[in-house]
Amino acid sequence: MLSLIKLPRVFNVHQVPKAFQEDSIISGYRHPRSSATDCVLSLFQLTNETLNVWTHFLPTWYFLWKLLTVVCMQDVWNDAYTWPLLVYLLSCCVYPLASSCAHTFSTMSTRARHICFFFDYGALSFYSLGSAITYSAYVMPDGWVNSTFHKYYISIAVFNTIICTAMACYSRLGLPFLHYNHDITERFPESQRPKLGKVLRISAFTYPYLFDNIPLFYRIFLCAGEGCTVNEVNSVHVYHTLLAFLTGFLFATHLPERLAPGRFDYIGHSHQLFHVCGVIGTHFQMQAIEMDMSLRRAWLQDHAPPVTFSNTLGAALLCIFISLGIIFLFSRPLLRHPASSRDPCTARK
Numbered sequence: 135m136l137s138l139i140k141l142p143r144v145f146n147v148h149q150v151p152k153a154f155q156e157d158s159i160i161s162g163y164r165h166p167r168s169s170a171t172d173c174v175l176s177l178f179q180l181t182n183e184t185l186n187v188w189t190h191f192l193p194t195w196y197f198l199w200k201l202l203t204v205v206c207m208q209d210v211w212n213d214a215y216t217w218p219l220l221v222y223l224l225s226c227c228v229y230p231l232a233s234s235c236a237h238t239f240s241t242m243s244t245r246a247r248h249i250c251f252f253f254d255y256g257a258l259s260f261y262s263l264g265s266a267i268t269y270s271a272y273v274m275p276d277g278w279v280n281s282t283f284h285k286y287y288i289s290i291a292v293f294n295t296i297i298c299t300a301m302a303c304y305s306r307l308g309l310p311f312l313h314y315n316h317d318i319t320e321r322f323p324e325s326q327r328p329k330l331g332k333v334l335r336i337s338a339f340t341y342p343y344l345f346d347n348i349p350l351f352y353r354i355f356l357c358a359g360e361g362c363t364v365n366e367v368n369s370v371h372v373y374h375t376l377l378a379f380l381t382g383f384l385f386a387t388h389l390p391e392r393l394a395p396g397r398f399d400y401i402g403h404s405h406q407l408f409h410v411c412g413v414i415g416t417h418f419q420m421q422a423i424e425m426d427m428s429l430r431r432a433w434l435q436d437h438a439p440p441v442t443f444s445n446t447l448g449a450a451l452l453c454i455f456i457s458l459g460i461i462f463l464f465s466r467p468l469l470r471h472p473a474s475s476r477d478p479c480t481a482r483k
């Protein structure tokens with residue numbers, strides 16, 4: 135039966151347009167104008183994207199199971215203390231799902247590729263907001279609870295999320311209508327300043343991460359004396375932090391494939407390792423958050439500001455609507471002129 139299904143052909147780096155080429159990946163590229171069916175079928179053959187998809191698609195189900203467990207086991211409708219965890223778990227389901235969809239359908243066309251990754255960036259920003267909301271509610275060190283920083287922490291995190299979604303989208307093509315339109319053939323700023331796009335994108339993800347983690351870094355690395363919240367959770371927070379730095383390192387350096395171009399095209403290249411480390415990091419982060427949540431419940435409910443709709447689900451909804459608006463704005467020039475089916479980027483090869 136399986137032999138009746140014809141799997142799509144794969145190509146080498148010189149046979150695909152520049153927008154599809156990945157640093158130090160030589161072979162295993164899918165056709166740059168694949169149909170949706172071919173994109174789905176390609177998940178069952180080995181291409182340089184196959185493991186990128188599965189390393190995020192399978193964890194989505196694990197995180198969804200965690201979310202459903204909380205919804206079923208806890209009194210989420212009446213117990214506002216669980217809401218930050220719900221938002222965080224939702225963001226943990228959204229980011230790997232958006233990423234696996236982006237990796238699956240990114241070879242339908244050059245424009246589709248850009249739009250797919252705009253959604254991927256929006257989902258990653260949403261995940262950073264989910265982390266900030268739980269950190270504010272459960273992880274903030276005792277001494278910082280009710281401080282001025284704590285008061286503005288979520289508002290700043292929402293602002294960062296919006297700025298960083300826009301910055302990550304900008305890093306692909308520049309500003310919509312001003313730097314690119316439907317017939318764009320070059321990637322701005324990457325085409326003019328190749329390093330700028332990469333630096334902007336790395337900054338768009340590391341900046342909110344570093345901001346969100348200020349209370350945690352202070353708690354586990356700097357704090358001494360009273361108000362530090364020293365408990366058994368700190369070591370789990372350290373595992374998560376180490377994995378987060380490893381994840382960032384892999385994304386930024388393109389190791390190991392840079393050392394041996396072509397050797398890791400299908401298995402073991404940096405993007406797959408980046409996904410795997412990110413997911414394991416999220417797993418430890420989730421574990422630490424749940425531990426802090428239950429260990430500190432009584433103290434936090436006595437001392438911390440109350441958890442409200444606006445600093446949990448409200449902030450998340452605001453972020454989702456604005457991020458979708460930003461993605462729409464950046465996608466708009468790519469969606470216009472539906473009558474024109476020719477993709478100049480693809481034709482260029």
Ligand SMILES: [Zn+2]
Pocket residue numbers: 186233237405409
């Ligand atoms: Zn990815």
